[in-house]
Amino acid sequence: MLSGGFGQYSRALAELVHGLALTDTWQGNPTRKVYTNYSAPGANRIDRIYATRKLFERKLGVEPIVAPFTDHLAVCLRISTELPIMRRGRGLWKMDSPIITEKA
16 A cells, blocks of 8 residues: 555555566665655655566665755665676777878
């Protein structure tokens, strides 16, 4: 069941999450509650990041981080990628010789 603060429930969101087989990426330590919104009445977690099973398997971590100018914490999801490793270093550059002999 998906719910927000004060017992709100979104049937449409629940159907979407279930229909697409999405997983909430934030599965923190159940013994230590982490919230993303703090206010005078209390604290709650109102932010969700859903992912497919394939993307969820590439998850490296999820953590809340301080975000300026808001009463919410940002949620940072780190995932692994399969991009090629770009090697930096000395390259070879060759000047086009006919450019030198051109008359202006």
